[in-house]
Amino acid sequence: MRTALLIATDTYTDPTFGALRAPALDAGELDGVLAHPDIGDFTTEVLVNASAQDVRERVDAVFGRADRDDLVLLYLSGHGVKDRSGGLYFAAPDTRHDLLASTSIPAAFVRGVIDRSKARKVVVWLDCCYGGAFPTGMSPRAAGQVDVLDQLDDGRGCVIMTSATHVQYAYEPDGSVRDETGPSVFTRAIVEGLRTGAADLDGDGEVSTADLYAYVYERLRRESPDQTPTTSGMIAGDLRIAHVGVRLPAGLPDELRRLVRSTDPEFRALGLRLLAERADTGDDVAARTLDLLKGDDTPTPARESDHLKRCAMLWSNAAGVAFSPDSSLFAASGIVWDTVAWQEVHSIRGLNPGEAAFSPDGTLLAQGLRLGPALYSTTSWTLKTRARSTKSWPDRSGRLSFGHDGRLIVQWAPGHKPVLWVSAGNRWQERPLPVDHLRSLHLSRSTPLLVTLAVDGVVEVFDTTTRRPTGGPSVPEPAATAVAISPDGRLLAVADDQRTELRRTSDRQVVTTLPRGVTDWRGLAFAPDGRLLATVDLDGVRLWSVPSGNPVQSLHTELTHIEFSPDGRFLAGIAGNGQVWLWSVDPRDLATLPERRACPPTTRERRARLRHIDKIAGRTRVATGAAGLSGTVAVLDAWFSVTALVLASIGLLTLVLAVPEAVRWTLAQDLRPGGRSGR
Structure with a gap:
């Protein structure tokens, strides 16, 4: 049996101990890779901000029930404290600096529990900031360092890896411990080494304790030179921490x-x-x-064969688009199509629906309405229930999304506060989200995370289960126009109208900067597999490789509300005139729709055409006045036909100026050389 107990503490009632930013998030990410059946395959238990007594009981219980052949992994993240005699203690939320022995978790206690356990394979990871907590004016009796290994390791069946061992402790004259830690480089290195397989240094398809330590050591010495990870202990036999894929042949460089x-x-x-x-x-x-x-399932790069090759116009006057989880259905304007023949499957009549969203299991279709979404069964297409709101939404201007597990619905609109509904049996209960009016919001497809961009430019990541902020610090982004979060929740995309930054969700550190921005909150989206990011600016749609940031493809067309199909075959969006357009990787997937020789122009091109029409119309008005004046003086029969032609042109241009902008754009396309085909 493979068991992992992950303990993280980041808040303390005793003001002596400063709050830490990283532990809870670190434990969550580590839990994800250790519990993953294809990576760590551990049975995991996570304790966040548990009392000292609860921690001691769980440590005792986990090691007490372990059998001889079991592997037990213990992870501790938080403050480590050294008393006057040099004893090491791990602080809990209720730890008192003046009563360390009775209110904390002594290292000697942990060592004793390990010694008494039957388990002969034990791994301990310590990611602690070490500080001294002493009464005012007192000096430590021991040297000003914490030797972790001396207090935990006796060499019997236990491998210990620490973020550091001889760490200078820092304490103020009043006894308070300074928090000098940022987001943990140590735990992040472990997580990334296991998740990506980079820690498999010998290429045998498995990460051993030796592999992992060597990988973490190199990472920390490169990224945090002042921090030296240390390991100790030996275990006979195999000690695999994680599986990372197929075993690569010996002799490969x-x-x-x-x-x-x-x-x-x-x-x-x-x-x-x-x-x-x-x-x-x-x-x-x-x-x-x-x-x-x-036969390996490690990530593969975007290929030329993945590029979008054909476009077609499906519908007009839409407010939003949505694909079902299996990509077999597509919804827009209250109409549902199948994605094989592109035939209408169902139409919700009598409504003026806005945004649409399918539930993650595909059994429900939510349609955005002014008083909250209506939920329809995708088998009978009957109304199942309504998630009613206490507020009225702007007509057709909001967005609608399900949470990753289908138990949450979010409706929001730019300039408004979002509304959340949580499933409670057959009812949906409205819940608040502590954010002000928004510019943009996006939910992760597979994790309980959502990212918001408020009108004041603050970017925050929320845990949808607690509806509380999580992750790194919230930094104002006054110029930001849109945000998105990757399907696995690991990356954020934050865009203004000049550039787009890819950042780690955990600490907000920039991974890649793309040289193009986003001009509309609806113009930023990750592909379902996380390998591509789509951005929309005045010059069209651009696809970028993630996380390298290399350009993959450019679509010189106007598009908003961009949405990838879950299977990656389609990209859908809405043009400036409300038309729904589709792009496909395989041209045959849109063969039943009329092919378009020209897709909608970019926003920049459309605006230029409208300015050109306006300019021509202005010149024509001047010419009309001059022609009228000269005509009152003398009208020659030889020029009569020319005058009639000019007047006919004036009538056509006057008609163009009188119709809405969307129709003017359509006329402009029809009048350009070559025209256009299709519906």
Whole structure:
């Protein structure tokens, strides 16, 4: 049995201990990789801000029930404190600095529990900031360092890895401990090493304790030179921490191992190309590696074959678009189509629906209405229930989304506060979200996270289960226009009208900056697999590789409300005139719809055309006045036909100026050379 107990503390009642920013988030991310059946395959238990007594009881219970062949992993994140005699203690929320022995978790207690346990395979990870807590004016008796390994390791069946061992403690004259830690580089290195497989240094498809320590050591020495991770202990036999994929053949150069294990699509593509070149020259190791990787499910880069190749116009006058989870259905304007023949499946009559959203299991279709969404069954297409709101929404201007597990619905509109509904049996109960009026909001597809951009520019990430902010600090982004969160919740996209930044959700650190921005809150979206990001500016739609930020494809067309289909076959969106347009990777997927020689122009092109029409109309008005004046003096029969032609042109231009902008744009397309085809 593989068991992991993860303990994180970031708040303390004793003001001596400063609050820490990272532990709770670190434990959550670590839980994700350790519990994943294809990575760690641990049975995990997470304790966040538990009392000292609860922590001691759970540590005792987990190690007490472990059997001889079990692997037990203990992770502790928070403050480590050293008393006057040099004893090490782990602080809990209710720990008192003047009563460490009775209100904390002594390192000696942890060591004793491990010694008494039957488990002969024990791993301990400590990600602690070490501080001294002493009465005012007193000096420590021991040296000003904390030697963690000396207090936890006796060399018997236990491997310990710490973020540091000899860490200078910092305490103020009044005894308070300074919090000098930021988001944890140590835990992040563990998580990324396991999740990506980069910690499999010997390429055998598994991450051992030795592999992991070597990987973490190099990462910390590179990213945080003042922090030196340390390990100690030996265990006989196999001690696998994680599985990362197929076992790569011996003899493959380490540089190639790193490339083909990389989660960066560009690096992995480079590794595969180098393998192919070596295989073509007769390299047997490279050829065997390529064969093995054919069945591997590690991330693959976006390919030329993934590019969008055909566009078609489906409908007009839409407020939003949505694909079902299996991509078999598409909804817009209260109408549902199948995505094979693109035939109408159902139409919700008698309503003026706005945004649409399918539930994650595909059994419900939510239609945005002014007093809250209406939920329809996707089997009978009957109204199941209503999620009624206490406020009235602007007509057709909001967005609608389900949470990752289908138990949450969010409706929001720019300039308004969002409304959440939580499923309670057959009813949906309205719940508040502590944010002001919004510019943009986006939910993660597979994690309980949503990101908001308030009108004051503050970007925040919320846990949808608690409806409280989580992750890194909230930093104002006054110029930001749109935000999005990746399907796995690991990356944020924050855009203004000049650039788009990809940031880690955990600490808000910038990973990549894209040289293009987003001009509309509806113009930013991740692909369902997280490999692509779509941005929309005045010059059209651009697709970027994630996380490298390399450009993949440009669509010189106007589009908002962009939405990828879950299977990656389609990109849908709405043009400036309300028309629904579709793009497909395989042209055959849109074969039943009339093909368009020209898709909608970019916003910049459309505005330029309208300005050109206005300019022509102004000149014509001047010409009309001059022609009228000269006509009163003398009218020659030879010029009569020319005058009639000019007047006819004036009538057409006057008609163009009198119709709405959307129709003027349509006329402008029809009048340009070559015209356009289709419906």
